Amino acid sequence: MDADKTFGENAYYVDETVEPATIARLLNFGVQQMGLGIIFLDVNRKCVYANRHAFSLLHAEFSLESVYKAFKDWMNSLGIEQSSAAWTRLFESQERERLYRVRYRYLLDSNNKPIGYMYTIQNLSDIVENGTGEQYRLTHDELTTLYNREGFKEAAQNRLRETDKRYILLYSNIKDFKLFNQLFGLEKGNDILINIADLMIQHVKEDDIYGRINGDHFAICMPKERFVEKDFKKLVREVTSKVTSKSYSLHMQIGIYEITDPTMDITLMCDRAYMACKSIKKDGVCEIAWYSDEMMVNALLEKEILSSFDFAIINRQFGIYLQPQVYSDGRIFGAEALARWMHPDNGLIQPGVFIDVLERADLIYKLDRYIWELAALQLAKWKDTERDRIQISVNVSPKDLYYLDIKKEFTELINRYQIDPALLNIEITETAVTSDVTKCAKLILELQKAGFKVEIDDFGSGYSSLNMLKDINADVLKIDMGFLRKTENQNRARVILNYTIDMAHELGMSVVTEGVETLEQLEFLQDMGCRMFQGYYFDKPMPVEEFEKKYESPE
Template sequence: MSVGAMCDRAITAIESIKGDYNKNVAYYNKEIHEEYMREQKLIADFDEAIEAEEFEIYIQPQTSLTTGRCESGEVLVRWCHGEDGMISPGVFIPVFEKNGMVARLDRYIWEKACQVLNRWEKEGKGEMSLSVNISPRDFYYMDIAKEFSKLIQKYQINPAKLNLELTESAFVREQEQMLELLERLQSLGFSIEMDDFGSGYSSLNTLKDIPVDVLKIDMGFFSDTDAKSRSRKIVEMVVQLGKSLGIAVIAEGVEKEEIVTFLKEVGCDMIQGYFFAAPMPVDTFESRYFSE
């Protein structure tokens, strides 16, 4: 094998443990090669997939615990590949986040969501709102406030119907710039959602400094733990904290009836999860929730 080929494989092996500080040595093997080839194929197929509109939006309903009705939904992405069929976002999102292509994908999904909201408004179904995700990587590739401003003008959308969801990790980076951005977005009428609240180490400090409109807590608090009573206390305190600050709370990943009952008792505003519904295509969402 040529020195160049060996160096390429060594670099590929190094990439496989990048960011893992428990590993100092990486070995190139068949699995790494196959994973590399899969990633390269996803990257090579990306432009054609955008052009062919293979990326589809799915919506997961968010149900009010007060009314029992679906009042909003989170927009998620699925890739219906022309040759390989449905590809899970868990496969392609990390690849696109690594090389920056996720910004183009997010921009595409935001526009698709705006098209749906525009159509709902024209059809007299404008009571439903949608939330879209913003990747931390997006901040490096675009002026996010400018992008959303252009979208709501293009599609004549009420910004209150398009909620913007960021993970907690995005809030702890460059807080001064983040605060300025959020103030711009909120001044335009958007609601800001903090996803994965409580999963990091700076949640309360972040909440003190950065105004958000919605907290999303993951029901991972209850998974695989013997300290369920403590988990419930933490969730109850988060809900009460949100209420005291005038912030709505959404629990996501809800899969059991007992959790629904508990969340209702502690005053959680909305829930999202497989207990009520999995993410579904737009037409399925419309037929299920607009016909009620």
């Protein structure tokens, strides 16, 4: 349980031989001596306790009703919601400018049931009286009271200028935090950020510089000699456990830049640490990556790709390569359309270079829509030729489902180019399907009613494949031979593959096996009852002109 949020049997320890009244007096005395104003409300938001310091700070008469009224009036005058997680405000009181920091907590018992609320009020007026109030606002984050970007930059630069120690800069990112805010609201998101800030304050050392740079990004500048990755991961796991709940699990990504030039701009150091952060692919509770010069090369390449992408679309620099899909005897029945970037200066750019970049930037839907049109145009060119029954499969990325009306897009292509929808096959990845089975099941049914064939691509890559098939009635199941290559237990994988092929046939689906590279693999799959294949054993992806020279429609 989070002791900051929970008052219950697991949140503190009491000597049971001591009278409860004595314990209550000790607790009350301790709270009175704290340098914070403290106000407790019950679940009905009735004030049930306030310490002496709260009355002093709010200049209230000595009654619970008056202190809480003074507190609410003050919040209302500042336009602050009662449930705001934290705020820091300068204000006039008795002809003096004061600076107070307020924090709000929603209190839960050991069974995670609400029991009330707590406000803490901290007097930071010394900062104002020293003539630094405006400077404080410029250099500190209002929500967490840590340094903001400017404050961190200035403090870290000063520290590096004053010391001969070797320092590192750590930059953190909370994975999918924007999604958390959308699902649970900004208030709960702010509560997590405040908890992280509080725990940072508790664990950093005197020679550390730390702050909230922006959003969910925090940074620490600390001596390298004191950093032990194993211990740091353990600390982060302790931090995340305090803000993890049944509905949300916190995943921290930490990028580290080793400072070799103390005179370098701190912003550039943060950028490099963040590059390391973005390079993390694993999904652990705490993952750490160190910056390397290769990351800078990749970042520059990514920037170049994003800056020239729209121009490349407009100037038709993207094209399709076709990889044949054949029967075991080599007869063609279809092809998969794969994107290639024909750059006027850099030549042919492989998809491995740009696809991930476009996906991260949420631009992949623009490329996919363009490739779909090229495939439809190619089918129109093949009408009434020797290739008029060859099917072309195109990919639908998971994010396409959110940015595009898939049925509308494909229906418009069919009408625009006057082609048979049964020849333009739509591949949806298993990952996209399992992200929203109900939505995809409805979409697949609508596409099939419009005459399209729907294929489930990368089947077996997830952990809910069989469960998905209860609700998804696709036409084709595409299985990658990587299913076998990615495991050490070949025999078990082959048994599963065998049953998967049989099951697909029982459910009325065709099976296409991708990634076939050897005769041995082909014969093995044929023994399992597979009849349709795609892979380098038959042919690699090739330009349309080369494909047309080699293949005609099946008899």
